[in-house]
Amino acid sequence: MSAAARVEARSTGVEPALTPVGVERAITTLASVLTVVLTAVAFWLSYEHLQEVAAAHGMAEAVARSWAWPATVDLFIVIGELLILRASLAHRVDWWAIGLVTAGDGASIGLNVAGVGQDASALNYVVAAVPPVAALLAFGALMRQVHAYLARRAMTGVGAPPPGVEAPLTPVMVSVDRPTPPPPVETAGGAEPLPELPALVPGAEGASTPVAVDPASVAASSTAVDLCTPVVYPNRVDQLVRALYGTDFTQPSTARMTQAMAAVGLGASESTARTARGRVKAREPYLTGFPTAIAG
Template sequence: MEGVITAVAGVLTVVLTAAAFWLSYEHLQEVAAQHGMADAVARSWAWPATVDLFIVIGELLILRASLAHRVDWWAIGLVTAGDGASIALNVAGVGQDANVLNYVVAAVPPVAALLAFGALMRQVHAYLARRTSTGVALPPSGVNAPSTPVDAAPAAVPSEPVQAAEPAPDLPSAALRIAPAPTPVTVASTLDEARSTAVDLCLPVIYPNRVDQLVRALYGTDFTQPSTARMTQAMAALGLGASDSTARTARGRVKAREPHLAAFPTAIAG
């Protein structure tokens, strides 16, 4: 049901946007034809685009900035200028001695075009944000148990020593005693030590920013989210300053790049 409502609202928004822009555009064409472009039909129809397209461009730039989680004041200025000019020209085209309701009728299409197109961009933003949040997430590297179990049993060692095919002739017995017997390698202890190191449990990721790389390294020491004091101390030790805001911003970038780090327990001091 929610999907049906969203689809119907989207279709109605598109229809309203198209109708409002068409009414505003046609009225502006009539204004242009009445003021010097009566004999140039193509120019009179192209002239309203110099006003209404500012609204479309500004709204698209606002959508792009919203998806990037920032504010584009230049885009907001374009929308304001385009819609203000459209409303003013539509109202001015009615004439000086017209009825008040005539001015209202002329002002409704550009206002409706602005609101309808803004609502359309809002629905597009919600759809794109939902697609981004439900995308396939990459598996965390090194935090969970390995997907392929490792056989921790020691390698098979022959029960009987390997006999040489032929004894080496004329070798003194002392020389034979010099060579030590081969020592079997215990695979279980080696694997246990490898799994217990911070490198496997928290695989390193290279960051171009030195502060980000330092903060990322702190996650692999005691497997807790580093506190602000701990980050600033490490930064000061490497000559990277001791700004709390810089440390917290770097920690946010690291967790945004590797979301699995958010599962680490928080240190006592944040």
């Protein structure tokens, strides 16, 4: 193996364990799990404290009622968050749901702080306010992840090929012109057609006679790409960038490449996209002649 081949192998090979895509996916998964855990713990602490507030203000003898009373506050938060999530999946804003979450969180924070009492220290108020505030911030972090995921899917309009499959290029239909025989010439005396001229002697040159190509050697639907050896890209990023050239025959911009990469879980590194585009142009120099739709 030559030195150039070794460099090409190192630059195009993709190691799943070393790519930043796997690291980014693992971080996103861990953040989502921790957000759910944080929301559950904060909600439980807030609910527990509100039960103590209810028991201390008229519901000490009714244990079941003291445990049910915090639901009249916290369930507004749960309903509002579910409605906000539904609106996000539908790509719209539900202001009524936002109002429910705001009212529920405000009431929860206020009641948790007020339930401490008047003669408590400042740190007691902070301890009481932390759980409902943490629940609110955790929900905001979860919604941010959902919105980012939906935005990536909405902005990406390129369907990437599955792993290991080359994306087919847009076919270009090229018609092969075949010479049509001249119409028969009738003589002055009747419908007797003139005999056809004999074929040229092999080796003789005709100044205006087109060269007849064997129809069996070139199919009418063949293209210049079909007649050349196909270029195989082992790198998935290179495959994706090469497929973008065949969508509208323009130079893919950096934003378009990173959006397509993010949609199939290949990260969104601009440097990786530009490097892949350079490798594709190096292997297929004629792609540099494509016009640039968007600078990138």
